[in-house]
Amino acid sequence: MTHAFQAPKGTRDFYPPDMAVRRHLESVWRSVSINHGFEEVDGPTFEHLELYTVKSGPGIVSELFSFRRAGGKTEYALRPEFTPTLGRMVASAIKRLSPPVKWFSIPTMFRAERPQRGRLREHVQWNVDVVGDASPAAELEVLAVLIGVLRRFGLTDRDVTIKLSHRQVVTELLLGAGLDEARLPAAFDLLDRRDKLPAAEFDERAATLGLDAGTLEVFRPGGQSRIDPAGVSEHFGQLLSALDDAGLASWYTTDFGIVRGLAYYTGTVFEVHATSGRERAIAGGGRYDGLVELFGGPPTPAVGVAMGDVVLRLVLEETGRLSTPETYLPRPDVFVINLLETTGLRDRTVAELRDAGLHARHSHRATKKLGKLLSEADQLRARFAVILGREAEEGRAVVKDLAAAKEEEITLDTLATTLRDRCHAKPEDQP
RNA sequence: GCGACUGUAGCUCAGUUGGCAGAGCACCUGGUUGUGGUCCAGGAAGUCGGGGGUUCGAGUCCCCUCAGUCGCCCCA
Structure with missing residues (x-):
């Protein structure tokens, strides 16, 4: 009796034309990363489950594929992101590495959620990290290679925008607006969900937190385009100046509505969005100065960004930057x-x-x-x-x-x- | 975990109040000797996602199920 097998939900079969497109994406990621002085690394496809629960809490377990060896008791999980692996690798090799460490990787990632547009259970993700540099130069390096990749794909500053934010700046702005400190997490959560909520409901929820509509204008894209360097964050002000000096001003806008859900970000955070606004973020990243320490290393500053192949491909198709898959075949x-x-x-x-x-x-x-x-x-x-x-x-x-x-x-x-x-x-x- | 929508040829889809399963593209063959995106003629190709039910008769109506898509939840 034969049985028709199907690929598991949320996974993809890469027949030659699609595989050729995937290799095209990967080759752009790889060659631009190398041109920017990054070195390629990889780690295991699965890790100890605790590597993820340590960072994100037990709630994460329902979002990932976890398992144990038959008869074994050690719990493993398919990697849902690369940053914990990177943190672990850096922590255990820090003594023989000379900072700043500039690494990139192109691993496959897994998550157990229900698939939807731009979001599958298995995808390929480009990761770039600069570890060991606390200055804005680290953010600049990451953003420069990110823009280099976008350009190599043929995207322009009219197609995409990097929305830049900074968690301490957001915090100061909220407190300055009279927000009670205990309500910071709720306010962060609300800002994160702004695009998903009807305007009226957003304003209503903001009001219950003690924030009025006028105050919230600063959290819109482009709102408060410059931070006083001597004021809220000298680091962020220096980063903006460095981007301008590098000729990258047209690629970004400040958007203090960007906070990113990940608890481990400590300062700068950013997302890349198509200006069409119809897709999820193409890429996201930021500074996470506490991560290496969390995995047993010394206190080590770090900045990283990740870009998945699914949303990227959607945006490249939408903007006409991808020709028919067959043309990528050798x-x-x-x-x-x-x-x-x-x-x-x-x-x-x-x-x-x-x-x-x-x-x-x-x-x-x-x-x-x-x-x-x-x-x-x-x-x-x-x-x-x-x-x-x-x-x-x-x-x-x-x-x-x-x-x-x-x-x-x-x-x-x-x-x-x-x-x-x-x-x-x-x-x-x-x- | 919840909801909406969609499953008909390799692909994109049509199929009227239930009445013999179709089109375009792609593919194959030919248009007589060794020159490629055109043209003409012909051909092959489908368990109508799967199972059950109603009916003389179901692609079409009803139930179940599987899958996909898009949302919600969540978001690395």
Whole structure:
């Protein structure tokens, strides 16, 4: 009895075109991170469950996939985020690391929640962290690589905005507005939910906390565009100046309605949003100076950001920055067409081309109709077609440049080296 | 955990008050000898998500179930 299996809820099968898009995203993340001087790390896909409950409390357990080995009692959990692993890794290796540590990773993450738009149970997430630098220079490095990635994807400061905030600034603004200190958590929670609540309900809840509508204007995007450096947060003021000096002013706006739910953020917090406003945050991050210490290391300042592939892809599609998935598949350098009755020459030719480092393919169809085979080469978007036909008797093959629609005869002896040189001379034309 | 909506060909979908399951795209073959996005002709292709019920008869109506999507909760 056969049984039709389906992928588990909230997971994805990556068939070749989707896998090619995923590799495109990952390659942008990776190459920009490296250009900015970050080094790639990874950790285990699952950790001890306590690694997450220590940081987020027991309530987190219902949000993640946890399990134990059959017969064992140790509890594990598939990683729902990378920051605890990073904190653990830094804490245990801090003595042989020379700060600032600049690491990035591209791990898969898991969460047990119900899937919805922009939110699945398994996704790929780019993480970047600067550990060991308490100055605004650390935030600047993280935001610079973040903007570098956005730009490389073709996004502009008109497509996306980084909403910058600072928890101490938010705290001071709330207290300054007359909020009772005991009500700070409730106020943070309310600010976090502003976009989800009807305006009237938001105002009503704010009023019960003792906050009037006028006071709340400062918590809107762009509200209070500059913080007095000598006032609320010198650190935040310096960060804004550094961003402006680096020429990145157009990429951010202050938004003190951004507080981020994570308890471990200690200062700067930020989110990247599409200006369309229709999607969840593309990326989020901030400063978490207490995390390494929490995992047994010395007090160590840190700043990080994370960007998931799901929302990113939605935004790239919405803004027209992603072409059809098929165009991300690797293009063959050479498509060998065999018009001869035997396959020996074809197989030797393909082998030589591959040995020369070229991406070489041939048809698996039985037809000898040249038109059909050229059509197949065209569909695969091959650069060159090599036709093995009657010229082979004189030791030559027809080489056709498929884009230029030009062809010439080349001796079989020099075929591999000639094509290798031509393909490598061409710039990468992946989209 | 709660709610709404949607499941028909590989893809996007149509299918009237229940009456023989369709279109476009894609695919395959041909339009006689070795030249690729066009054109013409033909062809293949579906347990109508699954199960049960009502009926002479169900893609269509009713119940259950599975899956997906979008919200709520939660959010790393």
